[in-house]
Every structure is written in structure tokens, then in C-alpha cells.
Amino acid sequence: MSDGTLWAVVLAGSLGCYLLKLAGLSVPAAWVEQPWVSRVVDFVPAALLAALVAVQAATSGSAVVLDGRLVGLAVAALALALRAPFIVVLVLAGGAGALVHAVGG
């Protein structure tokens, strides 16, 4: 992707996200406060964040790839289950990924 396209994505995305925030402070509450709207919005992050976890940890281009990233992810899940702080989770995941990379060449 060219640098110009990247800048366009950065600026258009920023504008769009800002307008979504502004809309909440501007539109009549009745438009948004329908049970199904808040329900859908409440579930969108779970679907997208889980998809991003899967894509970041187990794909490369258009292929499903199993490598050290999955080991890092497993370590991160264990750390999260033990209620480790965010920074500890990231350091452990990064360390595990780097170790697999170093051992596996």
C-alpha cells in the first residue's frame, strides 16, 4: 500500500470514528436506545477482537499458519487467566514467540 493510501486510511478512519462519537452526543437518544441496537453494539467488539486474535495469531496472507505466535497466544491466555497485568501478558507472549523463533531458526 502506498504512503498516500496509508495516510488516506489514517485520516478517513479518524474522521469516521470522530463522527460516530459526535453522533452519540447529537442525535435524539430514542434513535439509539433501542434494545436491539445496544445489544448488537455490545457484541460487535467480541466478534471483531476474536477475529483479529485468530487472524494475527494463525494466518499469513491467505493461508492458515501454525507457528510460534500460537505458543505466545497460549502463554498470554494462561497469564490472563491468572489475572496477570497487561504488560506482563505482553512480555510473556513476546518472550515465548521469540524463544520459538530462536529455537526453530
Added chain:
Amino acid sequence: MPDPARSATLRDAVGLGAAVGLYGVAFGAAAVGAGLDVWQAGVLSALMFTGASQFALVGVLGAGGGPFAALGSALLLGTRNTIYGVRLVPLLAPRGALRRAGAAHWVIDETTAMAVAAPDRELGRLAFWVTGATIYLGWNATTLVGAVSAAALGETAQAALDSVVPAAFLALLWPRLRRSAAEPGAQRRVALGGAVIALVLTPFVPAGVQVVLAVVAVGLAGRPRRAAAGAA
């Protein structure tokens, strides 16, 4: 400060700002790892200023996704803030277009949570502005720290970063799946559905599009329990 409730609000706001700063480092590093330069990472934190959308945008770009898939995932995650704004209107009562436009920029997860949890309206307003200010400063500063450090990394450190990015997404997702979350069962079904849809579609759609399409899981797995009881 004589008023203990006021000092508690200020202390919590500053503490939250410091905690969120750690995510800023991860975001800056992820952005540079995805091919953005330090300036683009910094502009995202200054202008987009909503963490999950920023992570999603660079996550899709990092996976080789096109501009529309990146924008789509960032905007879908940004719809949360519209709901937050509606909740904040009675509390903030922003008068005039200028104040409304200014307040809007800081309508995010953390400022909403702090403002809504405050014991009264005046403290709620204070919590919103102080949390917004500390997080804005911390998030932007640490984004630059993460971006500049990642730009200087070697190959093994890049392999570490490859594992840090999915771990960061998992850490963002985790609180939504905890037993203490609202409807954790449905949240877990939606999350599992989103991950499965994304992986199954990966070979067949342009990179990044599978992330946006994972939103279908909300319709499949996020129905109210009464309707889902028969199927589950």
C-alpha cells in the same frame, strides 16, 4: 483537597491514565510492525483516539488487508462510542456546538465508565474531563515511545512483536468474556464464532475482509437467550 470523593475521582482518573499508557506502547509498536510510520501512528492516536478501533485498523493492515477492510473494522468498533455518547448527554449536558465537538473527541470506554460510575453529576463531569485529559496525554506519549522503539527492532525482536500483537488483542477481548461481564455465555459464543468465521474465510477473501465479516457472528450467536435456547 478537602473533599475525599473528589480526590478519589482524581486519583482513579490519573491511575487509569497510567494503566492505559501501557496499551499505547503496544499500539505504537503494532502500528510500526504493520507498516505505518511513526507519524501515522502518532496521528492515529491524536485524531482517532479510540484504542480498539486503532488496534483493529493496524491489525488489518498488518495482515495485508486493503484500505476498506481496515476502515470497516475500525468503524464497526467505533459504533460503541455512539452509544456511550447517548449515555453521557444527560451527565455532560454539553452546551453549544463547540463544547459538544470538544467533548465528543474524548467519548471512549474509560471516560464513559469513570463518568457513569461517579457518585453524582458534578463528579461525573469532573471524572470525564480528568480521565479524558490524562488518557489523552498518556496514550499519545506512549504511542510515540512504542512506535519509535519498534522502528529500531531487530529480527528476533520482530518475532517477539508478532506474538505480542495477538496477545494484545486477546487482552482487549478477555474482560468481555469474564464471568462478571454482562451475558458472558453469549459473549463467548460470539467471540468463538468470530474467530472461526475469520479463519474459515481466510483462504477465500482478500486479507482483512474476514475480520469485518466476522461481525456476522453477532447475528448468529448473539441472539437473546430465549430465542437461542432451542438451538443451543
